[in-house]
Amino acid sequence: MIETKKLTKVYDGNRAVDDLDLHIEKGDIFGFLGPNGAGKSTTIFMLAGMIEPTSGEAFINGRSVTKDPLGVKKIIGLLPEDVGFYGHLTATQNLEYFSGFYRFEKLESEKRIAELLEFVGLGDVKKNVSGYSKGMKQRLGLAQTLLNDPDILFLDEPTAGLDPQGTYQFREKIRALNKEEGKTIFFSSHILPEVKEVCKTIGIILDGKLIAVGTPKEIRKKFMEEESYTITLETFDSLPKLHHEKILDIKSNAHSAVIKAKSDIREYLSTYLHKNNVRIRTLELKEPDLEEIFLRSIYGGD
Amino acid sequence: MAVFLVIKKEFRDLMQSRRFLMIFGALLLVVILSMSQGVGKYNDALDEYKEMTSRIGEGEGLRQFMPEKPSMLLIFDTMTSYFIPIGAVLAIAVGFDLISREKEEGSLKSLLSHPLYRDNVIIGKLCGALACFGVVMVVITFTCIGILMMYGMSPSSNEFLRILLYMGFSLVFLLSFFSIAILSSTIAKSSGLSVAYCIGIVLVLSFMVPYIGVALADSYAGEEPSMVNIIGGGMMRGGDNEMTEAEREEMQTEMEEYNREYQEYWQKKTNVERIFNMLSPDKNYEEISNKILGEDSPEGGFFFGQNRITRSEENEETLAESLSSVWSEIFSLLTLSAVMLIGAYLKFMRLDIR
Numbered sequence: 001m002i003e004t005k006k007l008t009k010v011y012d013g014n015r016a017v018d019d020l021d022l023h024i025e026k027g028d029i030f031g032f033l034g035p036n037g038a039g040k041s042t043t044i045f046m047l048a049g050m051i052e053p054t055s056g057e058a059f060i061n062g063r064s065v066t067k068d069p070l071g072v073k074k075i076i077g078l079l080p081e082d083v084g085f086y087g088h089l090t091a092t093q094n095l096e097y098f099s100g101f102y103r104f105e106k107l108e109s110e111k112r113i114a115e116l117l118e119f120v121g122l123g124d125v126k127k128n129v130s131g132y133s134k135g136m137k138q139r140l141g142l143a144q145t146l147l148n149d150p151d152i153l154f155l156d157e158p159t160a161g162l163d164p165q166g167t168y169q170f171r172e173k174i175r176a177l178n179k180e181e182g183k184t185i186f187f188s189s190h191i192l193p194e195v196k197e198v199c200k201t202i203g204i205i206l207d208g209k210l211i212a213v214g215t216p217k218e219i220r221k222k223f224m225e226e227e228s229y230t231i232t233l234e235t236f237d238s239l240p241k242l243h244h245e246k247i248l249d250i251k252s253n254a255h256s257a258v259i260k261a262k263s264d265i266r267e268y269l270s271t272y273l274h275k276n277n278v279r280i281r282t283l284e285l286k287e288p289d290l291e292e293i294f295l296r297s298i299y300g301g302d
Numbered sequence: 303m304a305v306f307l308v309i310k311k312e313f314r315d316l317m318q319s320r321r322f323l324m325i326f327g328a329l330l331l332v333v334i335l336s337m338s339q340g341v342g343k344y345n346d347a348l349d350e351y352k353e354m355t356s357r358i359g360e361g362e363g364l365r366q367f368m369p370e371k372p373s374m375l376l377i378f379d380t381m382t383s384y385f386i387p388i389g390a391v392l393a394i395a396v397g398f399d400l401i402s403r404e405k406e407e408g409s410l411k412s413l414l415s416h417p418l419y420r421d422n423v424i425i426g427k428l429c430g431a432l433a434c435f436g437v438v439m440v441v442i443t444f445t446c447i448g449i450l451m452m453y454g455m456s457p458s459s460n461e462f463l464r465i466l467l468y469m470g471f472s473l474v475f476l477l478s479f480f481s482i483a484i485l486s487s488t489i490a491k492s493s494g495l496s497v498a499y500c501i502g503i504v505l506v507l508s509f510m511v512p513y514i515g516v517a518l519a520d521s522y523a524g525e526e527p528s529m530v531n532i533i534g535g536g537m538m539r540g541g542d543n544e545m546t547e548a549e550r551e552e553m554q555t556e557m558e559e560y561n562r563e564y565q566e567y568w569q570k571k572t573n574v575e576r577i578f579n580m581l582s583p584d585k586n587y588e589e590i591s592n593k594i595l596g597e598d599s600p601e602g603g604f605f606f607g608q609n610r611i612t613r614s615e616e617n618e619e620t621l622a623e624s625l626s627s628v629w630s631e632i633f634s635l636l637t638l639s640a641v642m643l644i645g646a647y648l649k650f651m652r653l654d655i656r
Contacts, residue, residue: 011654041656042656045655045656048415050411050414050415050655051655051656069419070417070418070419073415073416073417074417077415078415080408080411080412080415082408082411083408083411083412084404084406084407084408084409084410084411084412085407085408085409085412086315086407086409087407088315097307097311098412098413098416100307101304101307101416101417101418102416102417141412144412145415147416
């Protein structure tokens with residue numbers, strides 16, 4: 001379980017993360033969504049015990065990150081954005097070095113490393129990491145994240161820069177780790193479709209502040225309260241003047257109209273036009289999807 | 303212990319690094335070269351000594367002119383001048399990308415995501431590099447001793463101790479340049495920038511500061527006293543043979559006065575220069591090496607030339623005396639390294655690793 005209370009990080013007077021309160025249950029895949037520079041990586045690094053918070057607290061499975069960062073590191077795995085390795089070493093040598101920090105038995109460590117490399121599809125690759133592609137490095141990153149068989153995985157923009165096939169494979173691995181091994185996954189991204197695809201719960205961060213948290217459905221509902229519905233209407237006969245308290249804006253001519261309304265008023269329009277003997281050609285509702293809402297809310301519609 | 307894992311990896315990486323091995327090879331080569339030059343020089347001095355002693359031995363009255371037996375430390379005469387540039391390059395090559403490369407490759411983030419503290423990383427890197435320099439100096443020391451043995455020379459216990467101490471300070475010298483390099487590596491965002499910072503710091507400390515020291519020393523010490531008036535006066539008086547006793551005494555007094563003024567001028571000049579040179583690791587190392595190897599720096603006075611006075615086995619300073627005369631250089635060499643290393647440590651601990 002991951003919990004933060006008023007977690008804050010200030011850099012040169014700027015609040016990179018501002019009073020963050022999070023509660024993520026065991027077994028969840030939590031999507032941490034926000035534009036670049038919103039505070040996603042800073043939050044992850046604080047939760048992973050790599051950056052000291054300016055104020056506030058964070059707990060991983062009840063352990064305080066500030067008081068026991070090494071204890072926390074032992075039960076988590078972190079895949080940083082643009083993960084890097086020692087290029088002059090092979091994947092096995094890199095993982096052997098990192099596994100030394102967990103005091104595994106040599107045989108146990110060798111077995112684990114071989115299994116992990118097999119899991120990420122690098123079992124047969126013997127060349128040095130300097131010759132790896134971005135996708136291979138990312139897969140090796142996932143393997144090093146799993147070295148200590150952690151309960152919780154922090155993945156910072158794990159599919160950034162991967163090709164569609166690599167992205168798909170990576171998502172499958174994440175799903176498998178959650179479903180088959182019950183791992184809690186904290187997944188950051190600035191791409192909504194990806195988060196929507198993989199995550200059970202979503203948190204949206206903007207300028208260091210958590211602006212929404214919940215299931216994709218709950219998030220959509222929350223944003224829809226501030227959104228409008230677009231209804232396209234076309235008729236065979238001339239349109240009468242349309243009135244309704246939910247109508248925000250209307251652009252019409254003799255036989256068509258584009259109506260912006262606070263809610264879906266198609267039923268009202270249908271009845272009203274029928275009463276006025278106006279035959280309807282089309283009556284369509286254009287409902288904004290979560291991505292559109294997200295882009296408008298976060299990037300101001302760009 | 304996490305720190306030992308880091309030390310082990312860093313040590314292994316450095317010892318397998320082609321860059322390190324190449325520069326180390328070059329250093330070893332110049333050490334051997336300087337030693338063979340030194341052996342030749344020592345043998346010449348020894349032959350000269352033997353010839354003079356045999357000549358003096360024939361005439362009883364010449365015993366007071368008995369020359370001093372040259373010290374074996376003469377063999378190390380040119381080593382420092384070779385060691386400074388290549389040793390500095392080796393130390394910089396080891397340290398300039400020790401941190402910046404990890405930042406560039408992103409391996410620092412991976413490393414720090416595992417259960418170890420940040421200071422384990424920087425301390426491990428420092429100790430790993432120090433262990434490498436230790437190996438370098440042990441190999442060089444054994445090479446030197448091997449060369450001496452090859453020529454059938456066995457140093458006295460005092461000479462042996464001085465050789466060991468010289469090697470010890472050579473290690474400190476390597477550490478001082480390494481500390482500059484690792485500080486640059488910690489501050490810089492890339493290895494390219496780190497090299498630039500490193501070269502900048504070395505240029506300032508090793509060239510600019512001593513140059514400013516010389517310029518300021520010249521202006522502080524004033525005009526160099528001249529002998530022209532004394533010589534001119536002597537010639538006006540018709541030379542040594544035609545001078546009266548009173549004129550000779552007057553000239554003697556003028557000479558003594560000149561010598562006193564020159565000593566004062568020289569003292570002022572060297573004091574200022576020494577203060578500035580103390581900021582330069584290579585000047586400090588040179589000064590300390592000269593003292594340990596028994597070479598005196600030029601002293602003031604007209605009758606002392608700019609060249610060093612070559613050491614001999616007799617009339618030698620004790621080791622403690624040699625070290626105490628350069629305590630300020632030893633202190634500043636160690637302080638400079640410590641300041642740079644502490645700077646690198648503090649910067650690394652506050653590094654933004656996102």
